[in-house]
Amino acid sequence: MDTIRLPEWGRVRVPDLTNDQRERLSDLSVAWKEANRLPALPLSFEGTDGKTLVTRQYVGVIETDDIAIEIYPKLDKGIGETDTLAEGKEKSVLANLMWMLQESGYDDLVDTGDGGLDESQESFPDLFALLMAKRLRDELARGVPRSYERFEDDLKTVRGRLLVGEQATRNFDRWDRIACTFDEFTPDTAVCRILRCACQTLQGRVRHAEARRVLSECLGLLDEVSDISVAEALHHANLLPPWSRGMERFRRPFTLAVRLLRGLSHDLLAGHRDTFVFLLNMNRVFEAFVTAALEARFGVPIRTQEPIGTLLKTKPGGIQQKPDFLWKTEQGIWIGDAKYKHLTAGMEMSLTFAKDETAPAGRFLSPDDIRQLTVYAELVRRQEALDTIPHLALFYPFQGSEAQLRADSTLAWNDSILWLVPVLLRQQSKLASILPVNFPEAHANETN
Structure with missing residues (x-):
């Protein structure tokens, strides 16, 4: 099977893909968009000949038959500068992604299709394990499947049918x-x-906290089931009778469990028209990650996507406003927005404000983002009848030098203190360390 690896927001020529392959991949992309009511396709084919593959902020895998498209997040330095993924980069990228998911508790995974998986050495194993566990837990919660199974045992009273031969040889002196x-x-x-074996095996191999938790829930629901080895599970998986109507609902998690046991992998079985779509919205992942970091830094609850008012006084439908983050400290009320935009791609330094128009912040910031934050501040100030104007913070991903991880602040038009806060996208021993040590500090740049 052919695999094309590229980063989110990538753009690469794929002249070797056939018309049929491009059509099948496009159909999956459209189906996923419609099923999840997305504003845009996660991937598309563009150009005059339709042979330029373009991706957006969704990362994961789209597979069908003999072709797989793997879309990786821009979580490593250098990836943001190219439309291709260097050999071996996928491991470090996935490690950072799993750390972000683990720290933020983000588990909003979306998938469609009847995943066909087989053997491969690397690709989203923890995410697949979580996907299988969530599917399985949902079905087990509806009822653990039962059936009549034949057993043999030595009992105190006759049950079922007496085994004359075994009684005469094994129990001839034990009445x-x-x-x-x-x-x-x-x-x-x-x-x-087999399902219990898959959960036990995966639980010992995955590092994602949410995956381990859901796998534990599955094992609890399968508590009355016997343990078997991986070799036994894979052997019996090939000997199962046809699926009954009552067991059909377990086919998808079972198929995924068996494939994961065979190698924690995702290559398609050759010759089958199986499909698999597994995508994460990196905008939402980044928001959840920043939320967790803010709670670690400030030690207060962070309110997310909470309505603070409307832009119009007409009712109903006054265009409701919902900032990404809202929290209170001794300094007052803070309002924040997470912008998953790689504003400093290829740069070692964080964005800074300066008095002249050539400052990096002035070149890279969107006027719409600043207007949005200041409108939030005015709505909160009026709603809360505040004497002081809320502080504002715009969070953006940072891939540069850790030594240059610094926030900067200035005054906005409404006299709110506006902070630019880089968020480090590499694993740290403490979650709060992904935010600059000087955020917040005495506002030395308030007069800029």
């Missing part, structure tokens, strides 16, 4: 033990044993 074979309506079925 307190009677060899019997009987049917029992139980959850300890072959399918459940």
Whole structure:
């Protein structure tokens, strides 16, 4: 199977893709957009010949038959400067992504299709494990599957059918033990044993906290099921009878569980028209990540997407306003917005304000972003009848030098103190360390 790796917001020529492959990938992209009511396609083919692949802020995998498109987030230095992904970069990118997900508790995963997975060495293993566990937990919560299974045991009284031969040989001098074979309506079925094996195996290998938690929930629901080895699970998976109507709802998580046991992988089975779509919206991931960092830094609850008023006084429908972050400290009320824009791609330094128009901040900031934040400040000031104007902060991803991780501030037109806050996208021992140490500090730049 052919795999094309590129970063989000990438643009690459794909002349070797056939018309059929491009059409199938486009159909998956459209289906995912419609199913999740997105404003734009996660990927598309553009250009006069339709052979330029273009991606947006959605990262993950779109697979169909013999082609897979892997879209990686720009979480490593250098990726933001190119439309291709260097060999070996995917491992460090995924490590950073999983750390972000783990720290922020972000688990809003979206998928469609009937994932066909097989053996491969690397690609979103923790995310796939979480996807399988969430699917399985939802089905188990509706009821653990049960069926009549045949058992043999030595009992004190006859149950089912007496095993004359075994009684005569094994229990010939033990009349307190009677060899019997009987049917029992139980959850300890072959399918459940394989699912339990997958959950136990994955739980010992994944690092994502949410994945481990959901896997633990699945194991709790499968508590009455026997343990088997991976080798036994894969052997029995090939011997299962056709799926019954009552078990059909477990087919998708079961198929994914078996594929993950075979290698925690995602290559498609050759010759099958299986599809798999697994995508994350990096805008929302970044917002959740910043929320967690702010709570770690300030030690107060961060209110997210909370309505603060409307732009029009007409009712109903006055164009409601919802800032990404709203919190209170001794300094007053803070309002923040997370902008997943790589404003400093290829730069070692954070954005700074200066008195002349050639300052980096002046070149890269969007007027719309500043207007939006200051309108938020005015709405909150009026709603809360504040004597002081709220502080403002705009958070953006930063890939440059850790030594240059510095926030800067200035006065906005409405006299709010406006902060530009870079957010480091590399793993740190403490979550609060992804924010600059000088945020917040005495506002030395208020007169800029």
